[in-house]
Amino acid sequence: MRMRMMQLHQLPEDVLYHITALLDCRSLCRLSLVCRSLSRFVSRDSVWKKVAVQLLNSGVDGSGTDIYPHIPLKDRVRIALNWYGGICKKTIALKWKLKLLPWLQLDGDTLFLSQASDIKAYRLHKVSRRLQPRPFDVYSGQQGDVCCFTLMDSHLISGGSDGKILVHSRTSDASMELCGHTQEVNCLDSKDQLIISGSRDQTVGIWTLMSISRRDTIALCDRVWSVAISPTKRSFVTGTACCQNYSPLRLWDVERLACVCSLGSEFRRGAGVLDIVFESPFQLLTCGYDTFIRLWDLRLCPRKCVMEWEEPHDSTLYCIQTDRNHMIASGSSHYGVLRLWDKRQTSCLQSFQLSSDHVSSPVYSLRLDSSHLYAALASSLHSLDFKTCSQNNLLQMYQLNML
Template identity: 70%
Template sequence: MLLSQLPDDVLYCILSYLDYKSLSRLSQVCRSIYHFVNRDAVWRNIAKEFLNTGITRNGTDIYPHIPLKERVKIAQNWYDGVCRKAIPLKWKLKLLPWLQLDGDVLFLSQAADIGAYRLRQDYGRILCRPFEIYSGHSGDVCRFVLTDAHLISSGSNGKILVHSRRKDMSMELRGPNQEVNCLDSKNGLIISGSRDEQQRSVYSAPRGTISMYDRVWSVAISPTVSSFVTGTACCENFSPLHIWDVERLECVCSLGTEFRRGAGVLDMVFESPFQLLTCGYDTFIRLWDLRLSPRKCAMEWEEPHDSALYCIQTDGNYMIASGSSYYGVVRLWDKRQAKCLQFFQLSSEMVSSPVYCLRFCSSHLFAALATTLHSLDFRHSPIPIR
């Protein structure tokens, strides 16, 4: 009996013992084997072990439209740090830009406006002019988030605006009198944090205000929408991290007690309802396991050059990307390793800028600096210099 004549379940069992290189070689044997080996079911277990393949630890596939074999190939470039660098957009004034990525559309805030830029089908380039602009702030946009139907933004003038992504409509929510630093929204719930030592919590209308007695730098709503986490400047409190109940607006607990003064948390992201990643001025990325009692830091990674970490993103599995405060340094981390996996310096020593925000998909990473937007393309090896 030929290999191609074996039942599918037997073939799947045999191929499960092969690594990605052996599978790639096997696919070159004949046409029938090629088509079988290219099935996502063959590559699924292998893809779970690679960085940024879109397979989360609970088995969810973030990019089901991209063949897993292709994603594993690109993931090897992420691990090796092989990419092509480009600067799709530049602007003259120094800003504090923010990014969101939704499919083939990149949203970028510049001063008081948020532009929606169409990415080319192959993500090779960004069209230089936005096809839509969201405006309405008299001051700079500090943060914005995307939902299926809305773009919600906060600004330095204290406004919170809800823009419709389907119609030319916007609505203003009354916010604090000073700059709104941070924002998150899920299922109609909007949480914002401001510099006037208050945090505002609203559903469709103002629901309540919590006095924090400290500046709020970051907020994140749990995937269950039953609680949210705040990160403060850690100037008045022993811990900058607090978990709050959504319904009662009461503090459930604090995370950690050994933070030094000024160790503010600048960014945070939920990986799951019980896993939270944080970063900030104390140069550490921390993974908090909210199932433990008391809730403790499960793992931590230190920025090797003692730089504050402005932003983080995760693939939901093993990879973390972080943006540093000096020289536009983006670092890639593998959770299974203590040390940094790869780093990319995007700004020169003469013109140093923090990485204010970064976003990535399966093949590209976008980083926003003070005057430039950078893109890293991990699909191909760099063009050799002749």
Template identity: 65%
Template sequence: MLLPQLPEDVLYHILAYLDHITLSRFSQVCKAVYTFVNRDNVWKSVAKDFLNTGIRRDGSDLYPNIPLKDRVRTAQNWSNGFCNRGVLIRWRKNLLPWLQMDGDVLFLSQAAEIRAHSVRQNGKRILSQPFQSYSGHHGDVCRFVLNNSYLISSGSDGTIVVHSRRSGSQTKLPGHSQEINCLDSRGELIISGSRDTTVKIWTLTSGSSIDTISMFDRVWSIAIDPSLSSFAVGTACCRTTSPLHIWTIERLECVCTLGSDFRHGAGVLDIVFESPFQLLTCGYDTFIRLWDLRLSTQKCVMEWEDPHDSALYCLQTDGNHMMASGSSYYGVVRLWDKRQSQCLQVYELSSQRPSSPVYCLRFNSSHLFAALATSLHSLDFRQSPGSSS
């Protein structure tokens, strides 16, 4: 019996022992083998060991419409630092922009507006002109999140605006006495945090907050866990000794306070949940930290330090091995492999002085977008620098 004539389950078992190079060479044997080897099921065991292939630790797939073989090829460029850099948009005034992505749409806040840009390829360029904009604040937008068909923004005017992306309607929720530095939303829930030292709980349909929590310190970051059972609050660590607090949603109880060894002012600027029991944080203390929230642990289990001792403004993870962080100086973006203690790749996006922090970054399978004070940058990892599109 020839190898291609073996039952499919036997072939899957055999091919699971091959690495990506051997699989690529084996696919060139004949058309039948090529068709079989290009299946996602063949590449899944290989893809989980690469950076940013979309295969998460829980087995879910972030990019099911992109063949896994292509994602593995692009993942090698992420690891090796092969990319084409570009500046998509520039503006004159210094701003504190924020980013979110939804499929092929990139949302960028600029002053009091949030603009939607298409990131599909148009020839060789990504479209820089917005096709839609959202407004409603009397001051600058501080943060915004996407929740299904809603875009929810908070501003320096102390208000929250809930935008319906379908109907175009908006609902304004006044509540904080000072600027709202952070918010998150999942399901019907909205949680906001402000410089006024309070956290407020809202719903998408409520006209006012349904609960208020005093944190006794400025609130810099908030994240709701994927199971909607708890949320994390990052504070400035100026008036309290611990900057990270975990609260239950049902009872609104603080179940644990983490980071008692932080120095004064080493606040948490960004929080990302990887699971209901694991979250990543970064901030003024110059570290990325992985926290285990299970009752038997409740502590930092891994940490990565910025080699230039820079504050870290933002963070994103692929849910598996890769992290990307944005530094406070010279527009520096760093890629990290959690399996290594040292930074994997570094990109200095700004040569201007004074330097700009990376206020926010987002990535998909092929691109990383970074927002600085006066520009939006793109790193394209689909091919090596100088190669044709």
């Protein structure tokens, strides 16, 4: 009996899935060029997920969760290769005359930027992600400069240099003032109804959104530079200036307000922690004056640093962000230097200098999405576009030999 030969595109889908699961990025791109039928099949997100989880900022985190399900995964893989290769278009999105300490938050298609005593909300184009030049909303009311702010679904909470904490409604003009600190509010974080604030007055405030009065206060005997609430909302971490004889990094229980543990014991004096980012309920990243990015694992006993990356020019690290998988972005204190790190490597992957040799400014705050990185310097807002350079970049990917 003569057997009928079956072409590749005629195979059952479950067989094709088994085949594509064995292919790397280069082979998948080649397979998509064979015919229209295979091109449509290879364009499915399920085909690219295994490849995407190995790349930088592809939108698939370490647990396999898709952070940007509305963007085709194949397109995000192309952009992820640009992140890895440092291929981007740099632009100055905004400039202002005075030197400030701006802060950023990104919420979908809206970028929030603090400038002096105001927080301005700017639209981002849904496709190009280009910043609209004029803000569509302004949150004001602080008597001093805004030092930091955090976003909730319905509210924006800001902390000022005068110690005041304001809660602004994002759906109306209403706002209310919380009984704040006696000195400037250096840091804020919020999840659901919980708000944590830290101040130069050496205290941490614990608030609930629906209550004007402070729920609790923790005295730390040191200036508080950073706070972060765990995704579980059962604990939070504080970072202090490290001017006293104890670790600047401590984990606290929300309900008991008791210190669960101190993280690390080898911080040199003055090595304050300026930014804290939770990767997961069990892992967090920190950075600060000692020029290191550190990854802490809270599941270990004792809880300890499991990896660290050193800023190559011995600069203070003001801020960090993560794609919740392999990539870390950091902003340093000299010449507006941004760096991209692959956590699987010990050295810096890519570096971008945003300010000139004559005008040096730290990167005070940064935020990222699937295709752009936004960085706030003393007198300008910079945008790094990794998407524009990815158009028709199949040949480019071959030339870079990154597939």
